[in-house]
Amino acid sequence: MLRSEQKPFEEILGYLEGEDKVFIVGCDGCAQASQTGGLPQVLEMKERLEGEGKTVSGCSVVDFLCQKALVASRLRPLEDTIMESDSLLALCCGVGVQAVAAMVKKPVHPGCNTVNLGGSRGEWQGSERCMECGDCLLEYTGGICPLTVCSKGLRNGPCGGASNGKCEVSPEKPCGWELIYARLKETGRLDVLKTFIPPKDWNKMRPRPEMLSTSMWALEQMDTSREGGTV
């Protein structure tokens, strides 16, 4: 799940300066849940842009804009309308904007900012976050990830900045290392804190080339053969 927030309307209007016809795409996945790019927000955006004298040539809400194959199959019937427009406005996360831009030979304006969640949170979301660092340290940290729970992502232990169990960065934020300490104490594993964690190989955090493809690669092979085409 990627969380997005709509950009200020003035900023979006600025992107559309000098253009008349805009096609709006929304997303029924995370952007719908974020209430930034579902059908109600797409229709609201249409109304506001028309209020500013713009022509909205059409709208489409795709289930998952991050899925290029879906983008292509859903937008293809609207190809003529889209190609007659000056640009597209995508109300979705940054992945969706990039997927639409890859499939449509028109400028695609981002209508949202993607908010950092400090690591992905799994399908059933809780407060546990994974940075996908490629070299898991959870063995040494009581099953609480120091990269995501500590503001500085320190691997060996806390800095000296905590007050009353809160992080120096924000009084709202617990010191991650005190949480780790409490968990290790509870499970009788405080000794692992003495293990020295050597410098990290950050390259393991980069996606491997084969991972850059999606899990729906077969579908994409079929339907993104026109990548860079009109739609």
Next chain:
Amino acid sequence: MALKETLDGGKFAVTTEVGPLKGTDISEIMELAEILNGKVDGVNVTDQQSAVMRLGSLAACSILVEKGLDPVFQMTCRDRNRIALQSDLLSASVLGINNVLVISGDYPTLGDHIDARDVYDLDSEQLIWTINRMNEGYDLAGNELQGKTDLFVGAVVKPVSDTDESFELQLTMMEKKISVGARFFQTQAVYDVEVFERFMKRAAQFKVPVLAGVIPLKSAGMARYMNKNVSGVFVPEHMIDDMARAKDKVATGLEIAAQLMRDLKDLSQGVHIMAIGWEKKVPDILRLANLA
């Protein structure tokens, strides 16, 4: 005497610190070098303290070396990746700097460039470990150095904490830092000698010198501010009252600091005076504490 020789010789060490200014004006550091020369064993130079951008610690340390002092090059993990950190350590060695103090570094949002990207490529323990590899003649990639470093590595510890978790973690971190090569410690400011003694009872087993931190109080307001905002600083109420009642705040502040130092002398292997604007008064404090 140089810091390492003092501590290796089992003598009580006195260090203090200076903070470079924002800009190219080095007149204050030149003046402090004159005032502090011969009075202390080492002078720490802070590294972008509180994440506020200033003249670099490396350049200021080099000036102190030229003036005949033994600087302690403070290095945070916040601003440099492992390439820059190792390069600066080589530079420090070439410039005649003998000591490094490793710190995590306040988070950028606490400073004056709040949009800055934080680094923490290495954490403090990893940086201490790195310096010891360089002392052995190798960089982090395993390459042999053409001329190795010979740096005396220190680290920081917070002797007083507001939670048991934090207190225990500080001791564990101290042990871990020693295991990767920390040779001395400087602490957060201490105001309660009894509480410090409790810490030292636990820390003594590590047999690594600890220099207790001392910050002279300038006013009751400053004490209250630190209690509220500075992690690990707890000024007792009676000291705050003394400052509030004092007619001569300077004399009272210096006397409290001197008394602390007299009390800490039997409990620690040295003191580290962070004068925060009162650097010129450091020789006076030392005289009052019978450490001159």
